[in-house]
Structures are given as C-alpha cells and as structure tokens.
Amino acid sequence: MTGLAGAVIDLAAVAVLVIGVAGLWRRDLRALVGLLRIQGIALALVAASTAATQHDVGLGVTAVLVVVVKAGVVPTLLGRVARSDPGARESAPFINVPSSLVLAAALVGLAVVVGAPLHALAPGRAAALAPLGLATVLTGYLLLVTRRRALSQVVGLLVIDNGVALMTFLLTAGVPLIVELGGSLDVLLVVVVLRALLGTMRARLGNVALDELRELHD
C-alpha cells in the first residue's frame, strides 16, 4: 500500500464512521440526507484508493458505481422528499441525542471486540480498519430504531448498507462484480420503492410519524 493511498483509505474510512455518528446527532432531515451524500463520497474514496493500490479494475468500476448511486442518485431522491416536507425535523427520537451518542461510543467498542478475529486472520492495515465498518453498521441500526420519521429510517438503512460496503472494500477489495452490481441495483430500487411508498403515505395519511401507524396488532 503506497503512502498516499494508504493515508486516504485511513482518513476516508474513519470519515464514514464519523459521518454515521453525526447522523445520530443531527435532527434536521435535510442535513441527514446531506450527511448521507458525504458518506457516499468517503466510501467511494476508500474503494478508489484500494483499487489504485491493487490495480483492480473491477473495484475501480465499483468506486464509480458508489459515487453515482450512493453519493448521487440516492441522496438526490431523498433530498427531494426532505425539501417537500415543511416540518423537516425529527420530532423527538425515542432516545435523546446525548444518550444515543453515548450508546454509539459503546457500539464502537463492541465493534472492535467483535472485529478482532478479522484482524487476527489477515494482519494488515486494511483489516485493522474493518471494525470501523462494523461500527458504522451498528450506528445505522441505532439510527433506525430510535427515529420516528420514515425518512430517518431510510437513512438508517442506507448507513447500514454503507457500513457493509466499507467492510467489503477493506477486507476483500470488494465482492465479485456481479454481486456488487446486483447489490447496488437493489439499494437503488429499495430507495425508489420506499420513496414511492412515502409519497403514497403522505397523500393518503398526511405527515404522520411512523409510531402513529399502529393499526396492525394482535
């Protein structure tokens, strides 16, 4: 790993996690979507730098795909929803912001412990960074379960996805291209579907928070 590319990977991988944690902090939905875009760019930087050091064409293609899908189309789609919503703020998360930041710190610790066998199997700089990906995944889960707004839940889902993608770049220089293509298409379609569903929800029910949707139970 050359010096510069290695430094970029280090920085960008840390940035992916930090942006994920910042998502727990921000309640403005538009800011949340903005963070998602920056996280996509950081992720693409990890992929591109890894591709450059390993002369891996497939991973280079993946990096372009990440920029287009995760930093481009997806945040743009979600941004439109956020802008069209006048009260675009998370009303009151189930856990307040300071507590969720403390929880996030605990989750990072957990990720380091759980990720230890990965580094043991492949001692090296990239695998040492893998817990950052795990921690991003866990942060995404926290975001998803503590927020009431539908849009925040979609952002949580995408943060989880970005965390998994970071793991693939760090550990195995990406998954086979066919899986990467299929996976990106899935992410894109899930966002399209959820956005359409959000539109229907708004048209039929107005601006409800998700916890007001409680008709289905036993």
Added chain:
Amino acid sequence: MVFVVVLAPLVVALALLVVAPGRRAEALSVASSLAVLAGGIALAAATVHGRVVHALGGVIRVDALSAVMVIVIGTVASLATSAMGRTLVVTADPASRRRAREYGVLVQVFVAAMLGAVLVANLGVVWVMVEATTIATTFLVGHERSRRAIEASWKYAVLCSVGIALAFLGLVLLYFASAHAGAGPRAATLDWSGLRALAPHLDPKVTRLAVGLIVLGFGTKVGLAPLQSWLPDAHSQAPAPVSALMSGVLLTVALYAILRVRTIADAALGVGFVRTLLVVLGLASLGVAAVMVIVQRDLKRLLAYSSIEHMGLIALATAAGTPLAIAAALLHVIGHGLVKSVLFLGAGEVHHAESTTTIAGIRALLRRRAALGGVLAAGLVALAGLPPFSLFASEIAMFRAEFSVGLGWAAGLALGLLVVIAAGLLRAGRQMLLGPGEPAPERTPRRAIAPLVAALVVCAVLGLVAWPLASLLHAAAGVLS
C-alpha cells in the same frame, strides 16, 4: 430448458406491460406459472440422478435441491395466478387499470426473482435475488392502498431489508474467510460449491461470525421468531394470491439459502453451531405461533402465524440435518406450499363473499357455502398435521430424524406446541364452519374452487404414497450431505 423456466415470467412481465388487464392477461400469467412448473419437472428429471446442470457460463447451477424449489415455486404460482382475476377489481377508471397492470407485472417479477434465487451458483447473487423479492412484493403488499396496507408494506420493506443486510455482512465475512483459506486470495469465492470445497480450511472464528449473521439475516425473511414481527402484517394485508405466494413459497426460498449455508458451516465448524442456532429459532417460532394462534381473531393472521409455526418445524429438521431430516423437511416445504396457498386463496374467496376475514364474522360456512367451506375444512385439517395429508407424514419423519440425532427433547417440546396449535386451528375452524344456516344465494364459481380441490388432492396423495417424489427428495437431501 433452464432458460424457459427463468425467462417465462420475465417475458410475461414484459408482455403484461402492453396487454390490457383482463382475461388475456390472466391467461398469460397462468401460462407462465405452468411453464415454470413444467420446467421444474424437466429439471428434476435431469438432476435426480445427481447430475448438476450449468448454464450462462456458470452463473446458473441447478441440482436436485434447486429442482425441488422450482417445482414448489411453479406449483404455488400456478395456484396463485389462477386466482388473480378473482381478487382484482378493474374498473374503467385509469388509476384502477394502472394498478391492475402493475399488479400483474410485479407478480411475474416476484416469481422470476424467486426462481433466480434458487437457480444461481453464487450465494451473493442468491442474496441479491432474495432482496429483489422484497422490492417486488412491497407494492403488492400495499396494493389496497389502505392505511393498514401502507403500514404493513412499510414495515415489511424496512424490516426485511434491514434483516437481510445482516446476511450480506455475513456473506462478506465468508468471502473474506475464503480468501484466507490457504489457497491464495484468487481462490476467494461466494460460489456455493467452491465454498464447500474450501470449507474445512475456513477460519473458524470468522466463519462462526459470518454464519451467525447469515442465519439471522435470512431467518428474518423466513419469519423465524424473534425476527417475525413483519410477517403477520404483510401476509394479512396483501391480496390473497400474493399472500399465497409469500406464505407458500417465498418463506421457504429464504430458508433454501440457510440450507445451503448450513452445509458449508457444518464442514467448517462441526454440526453443533448451526444446530444450536436453528433449534433456538425454531422453538421460539413454535412458541410464538402457539400463543398467537390461540388468541387470534382474524383468519388471515391465523394463517400467517401458522406459517411461522411451519417454518419453525422446518428449521428444527434443518437443525437435525441428516439426509432423512432434510428429505422430510423438503416434503414439508411442498405440503405447506400447497395447503397454505389453498387456505390463503380460500380466505380470499371468503373475503370476497362475506366482506370480512374476522373469525367471529364468518359463520356456518359448511351449510351456507358448502364447496368453499369444505375446502377450508380440509385445508385446516391438513394444516393441523392430521392424516391423510402429506404434512402428517413429513412431521412424523422430521420428528423421527430429530430423535435420531439426540434432539428428542426439542422434538418433544415441538410436539407439545403442535398439539396446542392444532387445537387453536380446529377451534377457529369450528367457529367459522359449523352451525346452522341457509345456503347463500350466490355460490363461489367452480372455476375458483377446482384448483384448490386439486391441490388438496395432490397433498393427500403425497401423504399416502411418496412416489414419484421420494427419489427426487432423497437426491436433493444428498446434495446437502
């Protein structure tokens, strides 16, 4: 042949974009499902003696297990598509026509994605296809556009996507382990057969983490407790044919992924790890199902919880993992697919006729609507695991297999819960079916009842004679051992 199978639903999906909703569109949908079924039988004939069919440069890999799954998909899809016209109200309103068209197309895409999942060689692509089923079915679940349907489809899409993201993380870790299995990084693979060959050299710690995530991730989509909360909502809100497809076959397509991964995990870690995991998930599912079936007040939710029960039973058999256990589990997959489709489609007819699916709102069906009531009665008896239907035979065989590997205690517990669930099902059946009443003026048309009766007859025949499936099921179980 493989191409006919995979392409039939895709070609029909494209055709339905131009063919107006109506009789012709329905006929196309049914034809596509029957083509899948025929293709499945042809694939079974090709693979029953252990041959593996490859196509598309190795992307597609079909063995006897894949063939069994294609047959189940084709069967349930044939039943479901034959009932599509009954539940779809198309008016002259353009919005209604647009939604009818969307419905027809998405059902075909849904079937194609399930086929993709069971026909591809690469576990990563299996994952892509399973997630594609979520995408295709989200709108189908929300088809009614009511507040409840929207709530159900949101929950479904988010929870299943999140759950299955775990499985992808697990697959990434498995891929990582395969890159460090001693054969060099170029040997890294997500191909099932490649992973199986490398399995004894996979790092146990990483593999354990990977397999745990994969089982939990796909387990969410199977509807195993405690990851089942989306299932009763989605299956009860979807239109009846979609519920039939989701309950009858989509759950087991997700389970198929677990079956494949179990083989790799057992070779890498020994049988204990996945077995413990599946016993816990299986018993939890049976427990949740037992409680919820007893207190249930809605027919469709009752059927949904019964699906959780049957997935729990299949998970327990998968935990046992012997060839006999797997063969029995696959027979159960087929039997459950048949019976659950019949019951969901029957519930759709009940909803059509009575405008309700609450158990208290349905009365004296056997007197008032003899044919429909009879179908429901036979279906509930089958679902409760009573003879002569094949679910009885497969349950006995699964329990026996569990005893043979020292899981007798789990089988005993499961049997106890099964008795509770059967009592709950039969009590609900008694409330809906028996009692005095006058025959209703309009009857359910024969065209709607005939496929359901045929499916029940097939299920009963399979319960009495295992031929011609026995050799195929054993071949499929052999693939995994």
